[in-house]
Amino acid sequence: MSSLRFARSALRARPSAFRVPLQRRGYAEAVNDKIKLSLALPHQTIFKSTGVVQVNIPAESGEMGVLANHVPSIEQLKPGLVEVVEEGGATKKFFLSGGFAVVQPDSQLSINAVEGFPLEDFSSDVCPKSRPVSRDTY
Numbered sequence: 001m002s003s004l005r006f007a008r009s010a011l012r013a014r015p016s017a018f019r020v021p022l023q024r025r026g027y028a029e030a031v032n033d034k035i036k037l038s039l040a041l042p043h044q045t046i047f048k049s050t051g052v053v054q055v056n057i058p059a060e061s062g063e064m065g066v067l068a069n070h071v072p073s074i075e076q077l078k079p080g081l082v083e084v085v086e087e088g089g090a091t092k093k094f095f096l097s098g099g100f101a102v103v104q105p106d107s108q109l110s111i112n113a114v115e116g117f118p119l120e121d122f123s124s125d126v127c128p129k130s131r132p133v134s135r136d137t138y
Contacts, residue, residue: 081096
């Protein structure tokens with residue numbers, strides 16, 4: 001008997017022995033787990049917490065919300081706001097100049113950026129007032 005016929009007859013005899021349950025990974029579900037977040041710049045860590053519920057990031061592929069047990073991925077970030085939602089519902093916002101976000105399988109999120117500041121550090125009083133530009137200026 002050829003090896004192909006032998007394998008076919010073995011499958012017919014016990015088909016359930018060779019079946020593997022189909023595993024699918026969908027969108028992250030809201031679970032009781034928390035995200036371990038590290039938001040780091042080259043010279044310092046500006047935010048680190050283990051009690052984060054959700055992080056909204058400005059990925060190059062589009063705005064993205066990260067929950068616990070999120071699908072592992074690496075995302076390039078564009079300049080924009082990172083919003084951190086903590087356990088009590090409080091939010092913290094940071095402005096980043098760009099960077100990378102690495103989502104790891106054990107609910108860890110590492111955000112690395114060249115420049116980043118808490119949004120509360122920005123003030124309209126400090127920014128120069130814009131003035132109308134006439135055509136004669138150019």
